[in-house]
Amino acid sequence: xxxxxxxxxxxxxxxxxxxxxxxxxxxxxxxxxxxxxxxxxxxxxxxxxxxxxxxxxxxxxxxxxxxxxxxxxxxxxxxxxxxxxxxxxxxxxxxxxxxxxxxxxxxxxxxxxxxxxxxxxxxxxxxxxxxxxxxxxxxxxxxxxxxxxxxxxxxxxxxxxxxxxxxxxxxxxxxxxxxxxxxxxxxxxxxxxxxxxxxxxxxxxxxxxxxxxxxxxxxxxxxxxxxxxxxxxxxxxxxxxxxxxxxxxxxxxxxxxxxxxxxxxxxxxxxxxxxxxxxxxxxxxxxxxxxxxxxxxxxxxxxxxxxxxxxxxxxxxxxxxxxxxxxxxxxxxxxxxxxxxxxxxx
Amino acid sequence: xxxxxxxxxxxxxxxxxxxxxxxxxxxxxxxxxxxxxxxxxxxxxxxxxxxxxxxxxxxxxxxxxxxxxxxxxxxxxxxxxxxxxxxxxxxxxxxxxxxxxxxxxxxxxxxxxxxxxxxxxxxxxxxxxxxxxxxxxxxxxxxxxxxxxxxxxxxxxxxxxxxxxxxxxxxxxxxxxxxxxxxxxxxxxxxxxxxxxxxxxxxxxxxxxxxxxxxxxxxxxxxxxxxxxxxxxxxxxxxxxxxxxxxxxxxxxxxxxxxxxxxxxxxxxxxxxxxxxxxxxxxxxxxxxxxxxxxxxxxxxxxxxxxxxxxxxxxxxxxxxxxxxxxxxxxxxxxxxxxxxxxxxxxxxxxxxxxxxxxxxxxxxxxxxxxxxx
Amino acid sequence: xxxxxxxxxxxxxxxxxxxxxxxxxxxxxxxxxxxxxxxxxxxxxxxxxxxxxxxxxxxxxxxxxxxxxxxxxxxxxxxxxxxxxxxxxxxxxxxxxxxxxxxxxxxxxxxxxxxxxxxxxxxxxxxxxxxxxxxxxxxxxxxxxxxxxxxxxxxxxxxxxxxxxxxxxxxxxxxxxxxxxxxxxxxxxxxxxxxxxxxxxxxxx
Numbered sequence: 001x002x003x004x005x006x007x008x009x010x011x012x013x014x015x016x017x018x019x020x021x022x023x024x025x026x027x028x029x030x031x032x033x034x035x036x037x038x039x040x041x042x043x044x045x046x047x048x049x050x051x052x053x054x055x056x057x058x059x060x061x062x063x064x065x066x067x068x069x070x071x072x073x074x075x076x077x078x079x080x081x082x083x084x085x086x087x088x089x090x091x092x093x094x095x096x097x098x099x100x101x102x103x104x105x106x107x108x109x110x111x112x113x114x115x116x117x118x119x120x121x122x123x124x125x126x127x128x129x130x131x132x133x134x135x136x137x138x139x140x141x142x143x144x145x146x147x148x149x150x151x152x153x154x155x156x157x158x159x160x161x162x163x164x165x166x167x168x169x170x171x172x173x174x175x176x177x178x179x180x181x182x183x184x185x186x187x188x189x190x191x192x193x194x195x196x197x198x199x200x201x202x203x204x205x206x207x208x209x210x211x212x213x214x215x216x217x218x219x220x221x222x223x224x225x226x227x228x229x230x231x232x233x234x235x236x237x238x239x240x241x242x243x244x245x246x247x248x249x250x251x252x253x254x255x256x257x258x259x260x261x262x263x264x265x266x267x268x269x270x271x272x273x274x275x276x277x278x279x280x281x282x283x284x285x286x287x288x289x290x291x292x293x294x295x296x297x298x299x300x301x302x303x304x305x306x307x308x309x310x311x312x313x314x315x316x317x318x319x320x321x322x323x324x325x326x327x328x329x330x331x332x333x334x335x336x337x338x339x340x341x342x343x344x345x346x
Numbered sequence: 347x348x349x350x351x352x353x354x355x356x357x358x359x360x361x362x363x364x365x366x367x368x369x370x371x372x373x374x375x376x377x378x379x380x381x382x383x384x385x386x387x388x389x390x391x392x393x394x395x396x397x398x399x400x401x402x403x404x405x406x407x408x409x410x411x412x413x414x415x416x417x418x419x420x421x422x423x424x425x426x427x428x429x430x431x432x433x434x435x436x437x438x439x440x441x442x443x444x445x446x447x448x449x450x451x452x453x454x455x456x457x458x459x460x461x462x463x464x465x466x467x468x469x470x471x472x473x474x475x476x477x478x479x480x481x482x483x484x485x486x487x488x489x490x491x492x493x494x495x496x497x498x499x500x501x502x503x504x505x506x507x508x509x510x511x512x513x514x515x516x517x518x519x520x521x522x523x524x525x526x527x528x529x530x531x532x533x534x535x536x537x538x539x540x541x542x543x544x545x546x547x548x549x550x551x552x553x554x555x556x557x558x559x560x561x562x563x564x565x566x567x568x569x570x571x572x573x574x575x576x577x578x579x580x581x582x583x584x585x586x587x588x589x590x591x592x593x594x595x596x597x598x599x600x601x602x603x604x605x606x607x608x609x610x611x612x613x614x615x616x617x618x619x620x621x622x623x624x625x626x627x628x629x630x631x632x633x634x635x636x637x638x639x640x641x642x643x644x645x646x647x648x649x650x651x652x653x654x655x656x657x658x659x660x661x662x663x664x665x666x667x668x669x670x671x672x673x674x675x676x677x678x679x680x681x682x683x684x685x686x687x688x689x690x691x692x693x694x695x696x697x698x699x700x701x702x703x704x705x706x707x708x709x710x711x712x713x714x715x716x717x718x719x720x
Numbered sequence: 721x722x723x724x725x726x727x728x729x730x731x732x733x734x735x736x737x738x739x740x741x742x743x744x745x746x747x748x749x750x751x752x753x754x755x756x757x758x759x760x761x762x763x764x765x766x767x768x769x770x771x772x773x774x775x776x777x778x779x780x781x782x783x784x785x786x787x788x789x790x791x792x793x794x795x796x797x798x799x800x801x802x803x804x805x806x807x808x809x810x811x812x813x814x815x816x817x818x819x820x821x822x823x824x825x826x827x828x829x830x831x832x833x834x835x836x837x838x839x840x841x842x843x844x845x846x847x848x849x850x851x852x853x854x855x856x857x858x859x860x861x862x863x864x865x866x867x868x869x870x871x872x873x874x875x876x877x878x879x880x881x882x883x884x885x886x887x888x889x890x891x892x893x894x895x896x897x898x899x900x901x902x903x904x905x906x907x908x909x910x911x912x913x914x915x916x917x918x919x920x921x922x923x924x925x
Contacts, residue, residue, distance in 0.1 A: 396880060399882060442745050444743075567801070569803055580828075637739070649746060650748075652779070667805060677809070678809045682824075687855060
């Protein structure tokens, strides 16, 4: 029944469309949730008007941004200026092609056996969108935002990579699906590995914090630090181009949360996959578990924003270079040693 | 394509001049700061002011003394009560008027509530500048309650015009004291909440400890007053040194800092709010009966001469220098603006710091451009 | 509560409280013998031209040429370390010099204040005291801006509240309160000279 035409073109195309639509809607609604949750934390009400009860606010925002005049500053480098938002948004969307939302083949676009490498490689490209956009705006504030972003990237990609490698060691695979299956086989989530409990947790925290830094979210929102750099790299952007940066930021949040879920929180697995007594939890479909975990992450993101002041540029670099890199490196070695001495993952 | 500034791709660093403001999210109004930076490090700072200059001192010269009071509201628009207090105090001093104790107590209450209101704005915006969003909303909630009390007393929330030469224009409305007491009773818990969010926060401390340091001697040399002076460890407060109204009857402490940095100034202001609560509570407890207006002539005509009278505003020593030629209008009425003189020390405070610290220091000086530019 | 009963009765036998008496305005008195003035006189001798006490505040008038010397003595020997305020007053038709420049000093030992005053004729320069108190910098700039008094030796005597190119000194008594045709624009590259926001009335009208 299945022809190659269907397997290689039609089904992937449908999946791509579905994933894109879901992701973009998710990002748009994430902004709405953020506003509501922040408002709740800050004794405000938040958007509650657009029918019904503010549910369409995200759509209205998107429509407004798309219908705005597209301003390009006279002295901007036009081509690069246009390229910036595209470069920022595309990688965030591309990364989703390898993320498994559930055990079934239908719930992912593809399973690449070097999935993690792919993610690390593609996600880093997104930062060029910010650097180039900041530079091309020909605005001093934007330029500073772009430069900060570059510095932030090099400080945080490295410990993030180490944290990811820790998981790779534990799972003995680079494929995201295999990593989740390894967590099932080992009856644990990698954030709480049954053996060597501490390193898993450390790697998890490092990954998560670096993820916050990578998405330029509070308390690491230096590239766009409003009170310092007006709006940082997107000071000169308006209308649809701004919408793309916006989309990129929120899509990136979803990406980081999804990867963290897959790598550390057992992806689509239920809690305590090793406890047979909780098997009744399997009633809930895996994809729901997946998105529930992602939602918790996203809530923590927003919670951060409601709570923390902002780091200073040099303090953030110091934190990356002087704390996270050594810790994640030692952590990695400890896991490696543990595997060597106690036997690798079964 | 239009021409672009040439891009230098060399390892040498190059100084860049950048203009913060007058429209900038963190310059608290229309302050403009020209900053020369090397990377993100500040080499030189030059505050440019005057964007809100309205010629208030010139306007004073055509107004009667009581007519000047509304103009003082608009100088430091976050602290109208203390502005009024300074001007009426100066004229009363010249004319030898003793105001009734009840009026003095009302003035003290209004002024201390104003101090709390001003400090809540400061805390909210300062925290916002440093990147913490939420305190802004928490502090503004309390400020609204103070403004409600003001509205009940004089009908205005921001520009109070609540004092007159010789006393208070109206007595407290019925039930005001109860509502004021209810507000005062719940405030310390709120202040503790704000502190819980910030005081021991690691990031907050990283951003404020050791930033914008000034020694006590330097602070006096630069003429700093108010929390910036006390944060540097100088125990000096106009309310204690030259008590006006009935501050000599009040029990309160002057909080001081030790290091003279942004964090100390933060702690000083937080403690000042608690001390203000204390003063208001004492005022409510001891509020005397009696008239609220002294016997003053219909037309205020101070004798020929000059007088300087200052009050401890939320931002520092707010002084009024009145020169009278014996007519009903001031010949010259000069304001010693606390913010103006505190802001002068900005280049000194931020030298060698980073751009982000500039924002923190502007916040910690607690400036209001309405008073700086007048 | 005590809110409502305003006109609380005062015991009839007691003397009237001070707020019901007719106020006694302050009067100027000669203060040559005031301890603060005598102390200053010890250091600067005949530099003191006049000393007046009014409403408990001592004003010492000194000669323009000896101003910096007196200020130095006040700060270094008498401990007036804090310059509270510096401003000017315009006495338009006065013969002995049009402007009074007023220095208001504070010393923390004893918490005393002293006012110094110098007279400056129009067009004459006053010596700067920024060398004595750093805080005088902006205050002198403000006086320059508002009154057009020049301060010799000031490190950066620029306009501070009005804009560069503003043509006038607003706090002079002959400056009309409605404003003037400034003759210079805020943005010289946008408006031709004399074509800026103009006389009287609203700006930009």
